[in-house]
Amino acid sequence: MNIDSLRSRLDSAGQGHLLEFWDSLSDVEKQSFYKELDSMNYTEINGFFEHSMQTLKHASDKLDDLLEPLPADVCGSVTRTDADKIQEYNSLGLQAIAGNNVAVLLLAGGQGTRLGVNYPKGMYNVGLPSGKTLYQLQAERILKVQQNATALTDKDCVVPWYIMTSEHTKEPTQEFFASHDYFGLKKENVTLFEQNLLPCISFDGKIFLANQHKVALAPDGNGGLYKALRSSNVLADMESRGIKYVHVYCVDNILAKMADPVFLGFCINKGANCGAKVVEKAFPTEAVGVVCKVEGKYQVVEYSEITLKTAERRNTDGRLTFNAGNICNHFFTMDFLKMVSDPAQESELKHHVAKKKIPHVNSLGELVKPTEPNGIKMEKFVFDVFHFATSFAVWEVLREDEFSPLKNADGAAKDTPTTCRQDLCSLHRRMMLQAGAKFVHKDGSEIPHIPSNQTKADAGDGQRTCEEFNEIVCEVSPLVSYAGEGLSSVVSGQSFQPPVSLELDKTGKVQMSHGVNNNI
Known part of the structure; x- marks a missing residue:
């Protein structure tokens, strides 16, 4: 350990306080803490913080004048497409699956904190007669779509399942899958990898300590996917398998269709390198992001970024102009994923900021649990890569058929175990x-x-x-x-x-x- 060199780096970055308890640490604590601190890029972290504070400064700015509706030629809808065309999309998707060209990628880094449990959401049982968890339902859908592709083409096939976990969810998820024999899937076709972490930072730019020998860290958001794909060698594994198309979705949607052949077929038919599955907004002020264009580039705009007047704007047919509700369900070609995961492109993705109450150790070595937000957590969103798309596709589905997220414990107004069970x-x-x-x-x-x-x-x-x-x-x-x-x-x-x-x-x-x- 070269502690003097590390101390110099920290001082230069304005983070020298991280070593204020160094002399009181045990040798074991010093070893692990040194390794953690030495691995961090403080110039990069400080840059993230500065950009994040600019984001906070402009958080109330509205984008109304920059918004553009989605072009009709990139859009499709399950309710406005005839049955023969949907069957054509379905067959096209199944043929891609049968060719071993499709992978599914699950975003599963979140814990069940709002559900009131201390384990990953995918392990949750919403009370179905079978007692199946979200993970089991998803695994069985993968098995079935493989069988459907084989039935159509007489070709044996595999849809590999990649699961992005976090520091907190990886180990219990691994144990859960192993204890259930991967729910009928082959172990070698289920790959778990971990998203990265970023320090929690005070409003004046100081990195928090979780204790005297560990930095306070938080996952870097589901947009951390692109960096994790490369660092974990998942991209290399996909390439070795001949994957051409990747379906990305969130763990908490009990109605999500893994490797949905219709969605895949629609995107492939459009020649899209990036696609989004959406639901029509239930009402103008529904608190969901909308897929649209901003200054000519595709983007998800949060409901807080537009005015009521724009949210209520309607077309001549009476439908909302900005009605494509984002449900975190996406299509990417392999070439697109490789491009956006390249460090040069990935570094362009902005960090979104959340003000949080961050427990930390103060200068006296005492644990402080604040009652008001005292700092920020920085994260990227998976859909932030939309603006890199050169060919985009948007497929609208029925909410009652394909979107019922599990977010809150029973007793909340929506998105509970009961609403998920009822919807399924x-x-x-x-x-x-x-x-x-x-x-x-x-x-x-x-x-x-x-x-x-x-x-x-x-x-x-x-x-x-x-x-x-x-x-x-x-x-x-x-x-x-x-x-x-x-x-x-x-x-x-x-x-x-x-x-x-x-x-x-x-x-x-x-x-x-x-x-x-x-x-x-």
Whole structure:
């Protein structure tokens, strides 16, 4: 250890305070702390801070005059595209999968803090009849889309799964997958890698200490993906497998379709090197970012960056002008990913700033837990690379079919385990109805397709099932059907009493269970 050299570097960068407890540390603590401090680029960190403070300074600036609507020729919609064209996209996507040209990449660095749990979100069970976690649902969708591609082309294929974790989620995620035998996937086709960390910094530019021998660090955001892809050799692994297209998504969306063939096919058909799946904004002031153009370049603009007048602007057909709600579901070609992961391009991505209450050690060595924001965390966003796109594609899907995020504990207004479970059950019920199934009460009478607002108190007899008044509990395993295909041969003409569960047994036969334990 050359502590004098390190001290000089820190002093020059205005971060000399990081060594103020050095003399009181043990030899072991000195070794690890020296390694941590010596690995940091303080010129770069200070530059990030200066740019971040400029971002904060202009946080209230509005972009209204710079915004441009999405060109019609880059947009497509599941509701405004005929069935034959959607089938064409689906086939094109499945052919790419069958050619071993597609990978899926999961952004899974977040912990379940807002859910009230101390483990990764992907390990969460929202209360489905099967008890499946988000990770298991996603793994089974990958298995099924591989099977669908093989059924179309008679080619065996693999969709490798890359999972970006954080310092806090990598180890428990590894253990979880190993303990569940990778949910039927092959271990060599599931790759975990870790996003990088950045120091937490006070408003006057000083790096915080978490304790006397460790810097306070935070993940660098899901936009840290591009740096991590290169440093972890994931890009090299993708290239060695012959990957041409990568589907990127977030762990918390219970309705996300891994390697969605329709989305892939649409983007491939457009010749896009970058694409975004979106949902139509529910109302003008919905707190979601919108995909649009800013000064000729594609971008996601946050709701706080535009005025109410612009948010409410409508086209002649009555639809919102800026209505493409971002759901963090993206398509990239391999060439595009390589380009944006190059240090020269990646360094151009701006840091977004969050004011936070950051626990830290003060000059007396005491742990301080502030009650007000005392500094910033800096992060990049995965969609910040859109402005590098030379050929862009935007595919609009139905929110009720493809977007239900898990963010909050039950009791919150939205995005809870209950809303996620209900949304998935609603999707599966609609899949079965479209396949010719019926849902019935215990007395055999059909449950209306559109749920009643009637409450149990209104019913009077107290004998109806809770499903009639809340949700029709219906779960179709992804191993049975990826998006409704193949269900008609299984359920057409049959009546089901909720709760309903369709699973595959070990022999590959569909096992149907219904009408069990559904009394209030």
